[in-house]
Amino acid sequence: MQCTRRVFLRGFGSGLSSLAVASCSTTVIEPLFAPRAELWDAWTGYAPRPTGTIDHRDWDRLLKAYVVSSANGVNRFAYARVSSADRRALDAYIARLAGVPILGHDRNEQLAYWINLYNALTVKVVLEHYPVRSIRDIDLSPGFLSDGPWERKLVHIDGRTVGLNDIEHRILRPIWRDPRIHYAVNCAAVGCPNLPPAAFTAANADGLMTRAAIDYVNHPCGARVIEGGLVVSKIYLWYAEDFGATPEEIVAHLRRYARPELAARLRADIPIVGYEYDWALNDAR
Numbered sequence: 001m002q003c004t005r006r007v008f009l010r011g012f013g014s015g016l017s018s019l020a021v022a023s024c025s026t027t028v029i030e031p032l033f034a035p036r037a038e039l040w041d042a043w044t045g046y047a048p049r050p051t052g053t054i055d056h057r058d059w060d061r062l063l064k065a066y067v068v069s070s071a072n073g074v075n076r077f078a079y080a081r082v083s084s085a086d087r088r089a090l091d092a093y094i095a096r097l098a099g100v101p102i103l104g105h106d107r108n109e110q111l112a113y114w115i116n117l118y119n120a121l122t123v124k125v126v127l128e129h130y131p132v133r134s135i136r137d138i139d140l141s142p143g144f145l146s147d148g149p150w151e152r153k154l155v156h157i158d159g160r161t162v163g164l165n166d167i168e169h170r171i172l173r174p175i176w177r178d179p180r181i182h183y184a185v186n187c188a189a190v191g192c193p194n195l196p197p198a199a200f201t202a203a204n205a206d207g208l209m210t211r212a213a214i215d216y217v218n219h220p221c222g223a224r225v226i227e228g229g230l231v232v233s234k235i236y237l238w239y240a241e242d243f244g245a246t247p248e249e250i251v252a253h254l255r256r257y258a259r260p261e262l263a264a265r266l267r268a269d270i271p272i273v274g275y276e277y278d279w280a281l282n283d284a285r
Helices: 024-033 057-066 084-098 107-129 164-176 205-217 247-257
Strands: 006-010 017-021 067-069 075-077 153-157 160-163 223-226 229-233 272-276
Touching: 057 067, 057 084, 057 107, 084 107, 084 153, 107 153, 107 164, 107 205, 160 164, 205 247, 229 247, 247 272
Parallel strands: 006 272, 229 272
Antiparallel strands: 006 017, 067 075, 153 160, 223 229
């Protein structure tokens, strides 16, 4: 990774952007703070065959009611409009998921379960602290230098306390080893892959993840070609171990989901000249 590479830096929590020339510390040190995939062995069990379905209809209804597709292709959530009744419905849905004996379900049911739980918990955390300019302003994580809610334990499942980072980095990423996980979980930021307007299920998860990957890769938040090279989302910097160890491998990943117009511009040797990410809240207001 070249230290002279330009990096587009988004103002954390402000939604404002600035352009800066990257130093070695920007391009090399920043990924060191991104959580790595480290398996939590307790969640590796599963039923080899389907044993029943988990009901996600309540979450699906909430998504259809409050996810708003904006003209620029970014899905936003209408936090300010969520009724008291629907807040209670969200709490009840999360509580019901917490009571599911998830290790007794097959892998497809587990995948949809963990993705929906992650996204529902994220919405719940934002609602509990709303209004905020960014989820990074919700400093629930333990530690003096805490940032955001991701390290806070939020729910008890099967006798264990689980937080957002546990779900994403200790369960979903190391068990499924599928880079599309990053397009499925939503961190309530404008620069994040969209919160889908429908719940994941065992039947639709594969298709929804692929659709989410296509939508993000072909949106300027994911990748865009400028004079001199390619600007990509910082998720490809933070989680390069999932997308590719080299810029060439990241470009190959992008080509896999690029529509023809973008694919034609993603030549194998195109340099990645910038990274960007907008932490402003994905608020429909």
